[in-house]
Amino acid sequence: MNIKEIAKLAGVSVATVSRVINNNPNVSSASKEKVLSVMAENNYTPNLFARGLNTKSINTVGILCPDIGDVNHARTVSSLEHSLRDRGYDVLLCCTGRQSKSTHEYLHLLSDKRVDAIFMVGCAGEEDPELSEYQKSGKRVPLIIVNGYLDLPGVYCVLCDERTAMCDMVKELFERGCRNMAFIEDSDTYSAYQKRQGFLDGIKLCGLAPNPKLHIRIDPFVQSELFCTKSIFSQLFEAGERIDAILAADDILAVGALQAMVQAGRSFPIIGFNNSEHAVCCTPALTSMDNRIDVQCNIAVETMLDILQGKDAIDKLVVSAKLEERETYRRE
Known part of the structure; x- marks a missing residue:
């Protein structure tokens, strides 16, 4: 179904359906109830990406992860997802493997979907033969690297020293x-x-x-x-x-x-x-x-919010590591 069909069944205008989907307050309670009722009866789910064309934001970000089976990568993705969800954002996870070609393909895919930002879990570094791809993506959508660094315009990095x-x-x-x-x-x-x-x-x-x-x-x-x-x-x-x-x-x-x-x-x-x-x-x-990957992830999300709100954002933020002492080595 599309919103035209929803509007016809609810007996309201297409504009009213659009307002309900986008949580616009300029719609009466009665009309809102009609639209929501028809949507529920027909199991209608709004297309987030189509919605984003009008709202300029789909409250969705992409995360590129080399290997979700890696315990450290999984922890980073989990920390990012929790921090983003607390701020009202949904996540699209793309597992790239170790191939730069896959990473670049996913960068294009997410940029075309008009996600609000793209987070990368680590990076290959300056030896990546196609650094220009990251710069191109950074011009279209905020690109934020967690625990990695690329010195490129439009790319923001949070890392540990x-x-x-x-x-x-x-x-x-x-x-x-x-x-x-x-x-x-x-x-x-x-x-x-x-x-x-x-x-x-x-x-x-x-x-x-x-x-x-x-x-x-x-x-x-x-x-x-x-x-x-x-x-x-x-x-x-x-x-x-x-x-x-x-x-x-x-x-x-x-x-x-x-x-x-x-x-x-x-x-x-x-x-x-x-x-x-x-x-x-x-x-x-x-x-x-x-x-301190959890700290890095929180900083990365705050960086994204600053960018989306038009504030100045620092393109490289570095945190210090901390030794967690256990039995294999203790300081006296």
Whole structure:
């Protein structure tokens, strides 16, 4: 059905039906009751996108997420959805995978649907070969990246200073006597790059030489992150490799290393990152760097509201990380 048919059945004008659908107060209670009654009897649901052509807003935003199966991505989407829903916005979720082509296709799709804004969960970073696509989308609809950064006009970014957090953690461990620190990672996102560089910054500032054997990268699309990490460190321990601390770019990687350490009968600091549920679902409980994703999401939504209200919005907002101390490392 369309609003013309609804209007005919209710015995009112098309304009009146439109006012009822858009919650316009300039309609009598009697007419409103007639329209709502006919809509209910015929299970009529207004087309949000068609409605947006008249109202300039459909109170709907898009969220681009690489992998909803990733616990960190899922947490970000959930936090965004809750914050947006509290402010009266509905969400369209698009899972892009790791392909930039899919991301660009969804950007076009959401822009064509005239959503009020698009949120991206992380990003590939400056190495993305088609950065111009993000800039084009930013000109059509507010584009806000959570826990990622692209220096482009029309693109707004909220992120955590993960590079400094990782660097400071390396320096702190060095001060406590650690000289053979391992680092493990599993992606090529902007966030992963910042953590990697933070580790290398810290090693350099401490006057240590990078050890290729202790800088480990796995491919989560080929290998199980937890079991692969456990296997790698078990082999290193069996080979007699000297390790006195492990820093991981993600908690699940740290848990795999933790299992190998416990199995080998060793004990030294292990630090995860993201402060996810994985950190508290292991024994001993994992110390993890909290990138405060809930805070990032709230700031991102407030940024969107500022943009939509015509206010000045800052294009890059950075929050500090916080170490969540548990059994694998405690400050004295």
